[in-house]
Amino acid sequence: MQFQTKALYNFLRFTSCHNKSSRVKKWQIEDLRVLKEKKLFENLKNLNLNMDKEYFLKYANEVDSPEELVDLLAGEKEGESKDQIYLVLFELYRRFLSEKRCISIFADELDHRIFLYDTNQLYNDELLQNSLANLKNILDSNVDFGVDQKEAFKSLLQYLAHDLENFLFDYISDQIDAKNKVYALELIDGFYPYISKNLWFDFLKAKLKALDDISSSNEIIEKILSHLKLKPNLDLQFRILKFMVGLGDRKIFMKTLKQAAEHLKKEEELKSILNILAEFYLRLDRDDLEKKILDIIDQRSKIKSDQALKKQDIDAILQIVS
Structure with missing residues (x-):
């Protein structure tokens, strides 16, 4: 998927926060939100676009988005020069014309x-909740105009630096962990028709159900496993395993483990499943089996994580749990 311009530079800035060694130019990752108005106009002047707030507003009010504005004021520019101007104009547009609704600003x-949420800097969760409510309204409006639900969601992704579907999963999971049951259900039901990873949201339904009705939760997990048998997904199977550690249901845990074991390819995957298995036996107070698993982990500690597995590696684990 190709990013729209602002999403691309947001992506560079966000990833640079986690990877300080990334090779990017300062202007590409600068947080313009923290700059004063005077500095922003100075930046434009240095880019050969001399204007003040009055001049800016005169032209900004003639267009419906910062993208249209940069075409109007710097249409002859190309490459990095145009992108630098765009980023400054975008920030000014965001500050002074927030009442104008356009998809890139939203x-x-x-x-x-x-x-801010992912980096524990969001001090008012209501702001994010409002954004998600607006997101749902935008998607619903597109559907009202005849756009397919999943296409409506997909078309929005080019404007976002984050993986929206993964974020929604993690955020809803956090709501369930915090026992915000009503809001979690609202988000699951609201976004379920739009997302593509429906099995992941089915897992959220199971996790939510487990707060009140373990039996119903297990039924959902069983249905998910039936789908995964036809189309495996190790990431989801690992999530289910970790979830089942907390519930302590041996039957479903072992069924999931054996299903996942059939598709292990690398050493790191085997170690992941071994650590989950050790945690499961610890919860069941099976110290003998926990020790066996920990011994295997210790014996394999020097094996490289990307080394391919042999069938006997997996068989040895399955023999312990059988």
């Missing part, structure tokens, strides 16, 4: 709030 604000 997506930028959603990206910003997701970043």
Whole structure:
């Protein structure tokens, strides 16, 4: 998927926060939100676009988005020069014309709030909740105009730096962990028709159900496993295993483990499943089996994580749990 311009530079800035060695230019990752108005106009002047607030507003009010504005004021520019101008004009547009609704401004604000949430800097969760409510309204409006639900969601992703579907999963999971049951259910039901990873959201339904009705939760997990048998997904199977550790249901845990074991390819995957298995036996107070698993982990400690597995490696684990 190709990013729209603002989403691309947001992506560079967000990833540079986690990877300080990334090779990017300062202007590409600068947080313009923290700059004063005077500095922003100075930046434009240094880019050979001399204007003040009055001049800016005169032209900004003639267009419906910062993208249209940069075409109007710097249409002859190309490459990095145009992108630098665009980023400054975007920030000014965001500050002075926030009442104008356009998708890039909305997506930028959603990206910003997701970043703050992920980095534990969002001090008012209501801001993010408002953005998600607006997101749902935008998607619903597109559907009202005849756009397919999943296409409506997919078309929005080009404006976002974050993986929206993964974020929604993690955020809803956090709501369930915090026992915000009503809001979690609202988000699951609201976004379920739009997302593509429906099995992951089915897992969220199971996790939510487990707060009140373990039996119903297990039924959902069983249905998910039936789908995964036809189309395996190790990441989801690992999530289910970790979830089942907490519930302590041996039957479903072992069924999931054996199903996942059939598709292990690398040493790191085997070690992941061994650690989950050790945790499961610890919860069941099976110290003998926990020790066996920990011994295997210790014996394999020097094996490289990307080394391919042999069938006997997996068989040895299955023999312990059989």
